[in-house]
Amino acid sequence: MNLKVQNAPRVLVVEDDPHLAAGVVENLRAEGYEVSSARDGEEAHRWLRGAPCDLIVLDVMLPGLDGFGLCQMLRSEGNNTPVLFLTARGDPADRVRGLEAGGDDYLAKPFHLEEFLLRVRAILRRWEWYRAASATQATAVLRFGGNEVDFRAFHAQTWNGESQELTEKEAMILKVLAEHSGEIVSREDLLERVWGYDVFPSTRTVDNFILRLRKRFEKDPANPRHFLTVWGVGYRFLSEGEP
Amino acid sequence: MKATRVFQLTALALVLVSLVQVGWWLFDQRAYTIEKVDAARRAYNEQAAAAQALLDSGTSAAQVEALLPAIVVREGHAALVPEIETRLRTEERRRINQYAWEGAFFLFALALCIAVIAGALRAERRVREEQESFLALVSHQFKTPLASLQLSLETLALRAPEPAQARKLIDRMLADLARMELMVTQILESARLERGRVELRSEPIELAGAVQRVVSQLEERARAQRIAISSEIAPGLKVLSDPLALDVVVRNILENALSAVSGGGSIALAAQSGNGEVELAVRDSGVGFEPKDGARLFEKFTRLNSAGGHYGTGLGLFIVRRLMELARGRVSAHSDGIGRGARFVLTWPAAARESPP
Numbered sequence: 103m104n105l106k107v108q109n110a111p112r113v114l115v116v117e118d119d120p121h122l123a124a125g126v127v128e129n130l131r132a133e134g135y136e137v138s139s140a141r142d143g144e145e146a147h148r149w150l151r152g153a154p155c156d157l158i159v160l161d162v163m164l165p166g167l168d169g170f171g172l173c174q175m176l177r178s179e180g181n182n183t184p185v186l187f188l189t190a191r192g193d194p195a196d197r198v199r200g201l202e203a204g205g206d207d208y209l210a211k212p213f214h215l216e217e218f219l220l221r222v223r224a225i226l227r228r229w230e231w232y233r234a235a236s237a238t239q240a241t242a243v244l245r246f247g248g249n250e251v252d253f254r255a256f257h258a259q260t261w262n263g264e265s266q267e268l269t270e271k272e273a274m275i276l277k278v279l280a281e282h283s284g285e286i287v288s289r290e291d292l293l294e295r296v297w298g299y300d301v302f303p304s305t306r307t308v309d310n311f312i313l314r315l316r317k318r319f320e321k322d323p324a325n326p327r328h329f330l331t332v333w334g335v336g337y338r339f340l341s342e343g344e345p
Numbered sequence: 346m347k348a349t350r351v352f353q354l355t356a357l358a359l360v361l362v363s364l365v366q367v368g369w370w371l372f373d374q375r376a377y378t379i380e381k382v383d384a385a386r387r388a389y390n391e392q393a394a395a396a397q398a399l400l401d402s403g404t405s406a407a408q409v410e411a412l413l414p415a416i417v418v419r420e421g422h423a424a425l426v427p428e429i430e431t432r433l434r435t436e437e438r439r440r441i442n443q444y445a446w447e448g449a450f451f452l453f454a455l456a457l458c459i460a461v462i463a464g465a466l467r468a469e470r471r472v473r474e475e476q477e478s479f480l481a482l483v484s485h486q487f488k489t490p491l492a493s494l495q496l497s498l499e500t501l502a503l504r505a506p507e508p509a510q511a512r513k514l515i516d517r518m519l520a521d522l523a524r525m526e527l528m529v530t531q532i533l534e535s536a537r538l539e540r541g542r543v544e545l546r547s548e549p550i551e552l553a554g555a556v557q558r559v560v561s562q563l564e565e566r567a568r569a570q571r572i573a574i575s576s577e578i579a580p581g582l583k584v585l586s587d588p589l590a591l592d593v594v595v596r597n598i599l600e601n602a603l604s605a606v607s608g609g610g611s612i613a614l615a616a617q618s619g620n621g622e623v624e625l626a627v628r629d630s631g632v633g634f635e636p637k638d639g640a641r642l643f644e645k646f647t648r649l650n651s652a653g654g655h656y657g658t659g660l661g662l663f664i665v666r667r668l669m670e671l672a673r674g675r676v677s678a679h680s681d682g683i684g685r686g687a688r689f690v691l692t693w694p695a696a697a698r699e700s701p702p
Contacts, residue, residue: 119489121517125496132504163485190488212492215499 111226112155115139116146116172117188118164122211126159126188126218133219143167147175155183157225162189162200170203177204182256182270184225188213204269207298224298231295232274235281244280246341247328249319253277258318266318271296275311279329279339288336312337352466356459363455367448374444382437389415389425396423482646483532486659490521490528497521531660535645538667545587545671549696552616552623553578555588559595560614563603571609574599578616584623584693586672591693594668594676597661598627598689605631605687622674623695628688633680642678669693 113135117123123139130137138155140146142164150158158176162169173185184206189196192210200208206225209218236242236253244251248261256273258266268276274296279287289305297307312331316323327343396409396416406418416423497514500506506514537543553576560574567574584591602612610630617624634642643666646659662678669676674693680686 119493121493121521122489122496124517125493125500129496129500129504188492190485190492211488212495215496215503 110134110136111157112136112138112153113157113159113222114146114149114155115159116141116143116164116169117159117161118142119161122161129215129219130159130222133222135222143169143172146172150176150181150183156229157222158183158185159222160185160187160205162187162191162196170199173200173203173205177269180256180267184229184270186221186225206270221298228274228295228298232277235277244276244341247319247321247343251276260319261321268318271311272315272318275308276315279337280341283339283341286332286335286338290336292336308337349466349470352463356463360455360459363452367452371444371448375441378437378440378444382433386430386433389429392416393423393425399423479645486528486646487525490524494518494521528660531664535660535664535667538664538671543671545590545668547585547587547672549583550586550588550591551580552582552584552625553580555591556595556614556616556625559592559599563596563599566603567612570603570607572603572606573611574614575611576614578614578625582616582618582623583696584674585696586674586693590668590672594665594691595625597665598676598691601661602627602629602631602687602689605629605633607631618695621695623693625691625693626688627691628686630686633683633685633687634678635683636680639678639680643676 113130115123115126115130115137117126117139118141123141127137127139138149138153140149144167146158146160147167158173160169160173164172167175169187169189173187176183176185185204187200187205187208188211189200189208190211197208206228207221209221232253242252242254244253249258251258251268251273253273253276256268256270258268260266275292278292278295289308292308293305312329313323316326316329320326320328328340330338330340332338392413392415396413396418399409399412400406400418400421400423406421409418409423410416415426415429417426418424497518501511501514556576556578560576564574599612606612606629612630613628615626615628617626643662645663662676666676669691672693674691676692677690679688679690
């Protein structure tokens with residue numbers, strides 16, 4: 103990777119084990135990222151208040167405030183910085199918990215260095231795309247069926263006047279669908295664009311997120327007019343609404 | 346979980362069947378007793394009728410009474426001796442009571458058996474759960490040094506670093522290996538301690554000398570970390586303990602203190618005796634901990650803070666606690682808060698002071 107130092111993505115590594123932290127930090131620096139590290143959740147939280155970053159590599163088992171707790175706290179504060187969880191507990195239930203807490207990806211210890219670097223790159227790429235796709239005044243705001251979504255603020259004003267905060271994943275899915283308005287987008291495409299392939303065991307997760315979007319934005323979620331299911335393939339978004 | 350359910354249902358069925366069985370048995374025995382008593386009463390009534398017939402046929406009252414001892418004759422009428430009816434009634438009640446007690450005792454014995462078996466099953470399940478959570482914790486503890494080891498190796502392979510950087514990675518890997526080896530040793534040790542498979546001796550040990558031996562072994566490390574160790578233990582102060590256990594306990598506490606003070610500071614040891622006990626206090630100027638966490642420190646796999654950057658396995662203080670308990674002593678930890686040092690207090694039963702010859 104050839105990254106200019108000024109534009110290098112900033113990564114915060116939160117890991118209490120000094121060896122592992124040093125190894126991760128050194129490798130990320132060698133890849134050209136600007137890296138800082140914190141030893142526990144509180145320190146990370148303090149650090150993030152002063153300096154925003156592009157990615158948090160977050161250990162789950164931390165003394166005091168643990169990784170899940172920190173991630174939830176950040177999300178509730180409206181901080182949508184992507185999070186890559188590192189954890190010694192690799193069972194599926196834990197993985198789901200991490201993603202529910204608002205994590206973007208999940209890597210079980212011990213992990214392969216190259217896989218780790220690939221995932222870091224993939225998360226940053228997805229966010230770069232999202233930011234680029236919401237950069238102009240025209241692409242930052244999406245209006246459909248009386249709803250208004252601000253992609254940069256992760257905020258929405260719905261048809262019934264309600265004000266809603268979107269999670270990063272909801273915003274990303276909406277972004278992908280809006281970019282392909284009127285076209286069919288497969289579940290696999292959504293998974294790859296928003297999560298990267300292998301994070302979830304099934305594509306059903308996508309279905310759950312679509313249900314959430316319908317609940318937020320459809321006047322009658324049971325008879326959707328904007329988020330349409332294309333049986334056996336995926337979804338189609340219509341900004342005008344189905345006639 | 347499933348086995349417990351099966352046991353509960355079986356026990357319930359057994360109790361229900363037994364209740365029905367005992368109920369039926371009681372009912373049956375009562376009916377039988379009443380029937381027998383009635384039969385006896387009928388026989389006595391027949392005797393009374395026979396006696397009346399004899400009287401009517403002219404036999405004297407005295408003769409009738411001699412012939413039939415259950416009969417009395419009053420004013421020419423034969424009747425049963427009054428005690429007989431009372432005796433029949435008493436016998437009937439006695440039998441019914443006896444059956445009721447027997448049935449109740451049988452049910453009580455059955456319930457007791459079920460309770461004992463249920464208790465045993467519950468204890469077994471608790472042990473199994475503890476083992477499972479222990480295994481989960483152990484494997485979790487191993488994954489961090491393993492991850493660090495793998496990361497260092499893959500870094501060497503991927504980046505072909507300069508010799509100095511490579512040396513740093515190799516040292517890191519060696520430290521990770523040493524950490525895992527220490528963990529294996531401590532896990533085996535704590536498992537042994539937990540099963541109580543340790544035969545500890547109990548003999549008088551001179552505390553000052555025993556502590557000095559451990560301190561001298563750690564002095565070099567303390568110097569390298571710019572830590573001053575001072576010790577104020579009156580000579581002749583003796584505790585009752587196992588010499589090896591005492592060595593392990595003091596070493597663990599001191600190593601713990603060295604890690605906590607890693608950036609330079611002091612460790613002070615002081616001993617005092619009283620109430621048949623000897624107390625060794627180890628005070629350090631290190632990272633300390635939240636006062637409420639004092640007890641949690643001695644639980645398995647507790648690592649409160651990593652501010653000192655040291656590698657605990659989370660088993661050292663657990664082993665200390667177990668060894669102290671086995672030596673009929675105790676250990677406690679105190680701190681005024683993070684960054685304000687800590688004080689560990691080891692207490693042993695005192696051995697009688699050496700009497701002058």
